[in-house]
Amino acid sequence: MVIVGVIGGRDVSPWHLGEAEKVGRLVALKGGLLICGGLEGVMEAVCKGAKKGGGLTVGVLPQGDKKHANRYVDIPIATGMGAARNAIIAQTADVLIAIGGSYGTLSEIAYALQFNKPVIGLKTWDVEGVIVAETAAEAVEKAFSYHK
Amino acid sequence: MVIVGVIGGRDVSPWHLGEAEKVGRLVALKGGLLICGGLEGVMEAVCKGAKKGGGLTVGVLPQGDKKHANRYVDIPIATGMGAARNAIIAQTADVLIAIGGSYGTLSEIAYALQFNKPVIGLKTWDVEGVIVAETAAEAVEKAFSYHK
Amino acid sequence: MVIVGVIGGRDVSPWHLGEAEKVGRLVALKGGLLICGGLEGVMEAVCKGAKKGGGLTVGVLPQGDKKHANRYVDIPIATGMGAARNAIIAQTADVLIAIGGSYGTLSEIAYALQFNKPVIGLKTWDVEGVIVAETAAEAVEKAFSYHK
Amino acid sequence: MVIVGVIGGRDVSPWHLGEAEKVGRLVALKGGLLICGGLEGVMEAVCKGAKKGGGLTVGVLPQGDKKHANRYVDIPIATGMGAARNAIIAQTADVLIAIGGSYGTLSEIAYALQFNKPVIGLKTWDVEGVIVAETAAEAVEKAFSYHK
Numbered sequence: 001m002v003i004v005g006v007i008g009g010r011d012v013s014p015w016h017l018g019e020a021e022k023v024g025r026l027v028a029l030k031g032g033l034l035i036c037g038g039l040e041g042v043m044e045a046v047c048k049g050a051k052k053g054g055g056l057t058v059g060v061l062p063q064g065d066k067k068h069a070n071r072y073v074d075i076p077i078a079t080g081m082g083a084a085r086n087a088i089i090a091q092t093a094d095v096l097i098a099i100g101g102s103y104g105t106l107s108e109i110a111y112a113l114q115f116n117k118p119v120i121g122l123k124t125w126d127v128e129g130v131i132v133a134e135t136a137a138e139a140v141e142k143a144f145s146y147h148k
Numbered sequence: 149m150v151i152v153g154v155i156g157g158r159d160v161s162p163w164h165l166g167e168a169e170k171v172g173r174l175v176a177l178k179g180g181l182l183i184c185g186g187l188e189g190v191m192e193a194v195c196k197g198a199k200k201g202g203g204l205t206v207g208v209l210p211q212g213d214k215k216h217a218n219r220y221v222d223i224p225i226a227t228g229m230g231a232a233r234n235a236i237i238a239q240t241a242d243v244l245i246a247i248g249g250s251y252g253t254l255s256e257i258a259y260a261l262q263f264n265k266p267v268i269g270l271k272t273w274d275v276e277g278v279i280v281a282e283t284a285a286e287a288v289e290k291a292f293s294y295h296k
Numbered sequence: 297m298v299i300v301g302v303i304g305g306r307d308v309s310p311w312h313l314g315e316a317e318k319v320g321r322l323v324a325l326k327g328g329l330l331i332c333g334g335l336e337g338v339m340e341a342v343c344k345g346a347k348k349g350g351g352l353t354v355g356v357l358p359q360g361d362k363k364h365a366n367r368y369v370d371i372p373i374a375t376g377m378g379a380a381r382n383a384i385i386a387q388t389a390d391v392l393i394a395i396g397g398s399y400g401t402l403s404e405i406a407y408a409l410q411f412n413k414p415v416i417g418l419k420t421w422d423v424e425g426v427i428v429a430e431t432a433a434e435a436v437e438k439a440f441s442y443h444k
Numbered sequence: 445m446v447i448v449g450v451i452g453g454r455d456v457s458p459w460h461l462g463e464a465e466k467v468g469r470l471v472a473l474k475g476g477l478l479i480c481g482g483l484e485g486v487m488e489a490v491c492k493g494a495k496k497g498g499g500l501t502v503g504v505l506p507q508g509d510k511k512h513a514n515r516y517v518d519i520p521i522a523t524g525m526g527a528a529r530n531a532i533i534a535q536t537a538d539v540l541i542a543i544g545g546s547y548g549t550l551s552e553i554a555y556a557l558q559f560n561k562p563v564i565g566l567k568t569w570d571v572e573g574v575i576v577a578e579t580a581a582e583a584v585e586k587a588f589s590y591h592k
Binding site: 212228229230231232 | 508524525526527528
């Protein structure tokens with residue numbers, strides 16, 4: 001089973017949220033396991049989409065209490081490690097899709113590239129090594145094809 | 149869904165392994181989600197049992213590469229944090245069952261009690277606060293009844 | 297330079313605080329570097345003692361903001377990892393002295409023994425492998441002699 | 445005391461190493477405490493410089509064994525957390541100087557900006573929010589002036 005990490009921030013545009021939900025749904029339909037940060041914004045939208053697609057969702061939380069997980073997280077992991085939990089998502093995923101996001105997302109992109117994981121970017125940071133996609137469908141397509 | 153953490157070491161007796169497998173099976177049959185350290189010994193036996201019972205297993209690994217997970221782990225979490233990952237298991241579980249084990253298991257028992265999680269002990273460390281059980285069946289029974 | 301980890305809780309008796317301060321002073325006078333959890337109770341008392349003895353103190357904080365360090369900490373390390381920071385203290389110290397303490401202290405003792413570090417205990421948990429001392433002076437004496 | 449974090453990679457040019465050593469020396473001469481990742485390359489050069497300047501150096505290691513610290517590290521912190529230790533450096537420092545570096549450095553820059561710490565960049569990643577400097581002297585000057 002391919003583990004797809006989806007990273008992105010809490011304060012994003014409606015466009016980003018819409019694409020995130022589509023990404024989640026498509027990942028689930030392709031049989032991928034979704035892993036994300038488990039909170040709001042992109043993280044909630046992608047989990048919502050994955051549930052609509054019949055998939056399973058893992059939320060790796062910065063907090064030590066799983067009550068902080070959004071309601072679409074099936075499996076909350078309460079790390080209590082704060083932002084350092086970003087390294088866990090990057091290490092666990094086989095491939096990552098970054099959607100919008102701020103500095104937290106940038107740290108996850110950097111970790112993923114450091115760990116030699118393919119990173120697909122949807123209107124996110126322009127970092128050397130990120131594979132650009134324009135739509136949710138293209139991002140998921142590339143995620144599954146770059147992961148071998 | 150109740151998340152049941154099962155903790156225990158790599159080098160344990162056949163009796164412990166047998167009970168661990170039974171614990172995993174019973175947790176799954178009761179609809180619990182199993183979380184453990186994802187490696188060998190008690191961790192592998194309990195995952196094996198959970199799969200026999202039709203359950204889902206999460207392995208929170210000390211390593212940063214999920215290839216270290218035993219083959220009965222459905223969802224590997226590659227923390228890369230070493231022994232500090234014990235805190236994640238204790239924080240994520242609603243209730244824990246400790247089976248045998250050495251100092252690593254003791255650190256997990258201590259974390260769980262620090263976080264006010266019920267800990268059921270099967271031939272493990274005698275620490276104040278641990279609820280003693282004699283068999284796998286009793287341990288699982290107590291785990292589900294102490295978690296409210 | 298020997299790095300001496302001192303572990304112990306926030307809510308302890310005046311006797312424990314008095315011994316902790318003595319331990320800190322003696323560690324400093326023997327040229328040891330003190331590392332602890334950086335917060336109140338035993339942690340503050342031992343840092344206070346170390347400063348009286350002219351030593352240097354490191355506080356490995358659970359929080360991500362160093363403002364939580366007690367005022368006798370020279371070098372705060374803001375981990376943001378919560379209780380998982382206990383593993384850092386156990387890994388960094390050459391030898392540890394446990395003074396009183398509750399479950400948090402027990403997790404540190406367990407980690408230290410798992411990492412094969414000598415642990416000297418002053419009225420603390422009775423765990424196999426802990427070297428018992430009755431006074432601050434005896435604890436520091438044993439800490440420096442057991443560390444080779 | 446100002447805590448200055450210096451971040452940068454292992455494989456860098458001689459120019460970067462030279463500037464790193466100068467940065468370390470200047471930070472020490474201004475009374476700053478140096479914190480870095482404790483390994484080779486920029487990390488070793490900046491520690492070497494700090495020792496020449498009479499300063500104190502802290503190395504926050506990814507490994508769980510302090511033997512991995514370079515020989516100019518006074519205070520090794522053996523985190524055993526792998527790349528997640530980058531978050532600790534960003535949280536502990538008051539201000540950061542990034543020198544060259546690859547994806548690991550980028551993750552540290554991102555964390556530092558996420559935590560609202562000023563980041564001075566010396567021929568490093570071009571990320572919005574990084575304050576550019578051309579020389580070691582300018583970088584240290586800016587680090588001490590931006591931190592207030």
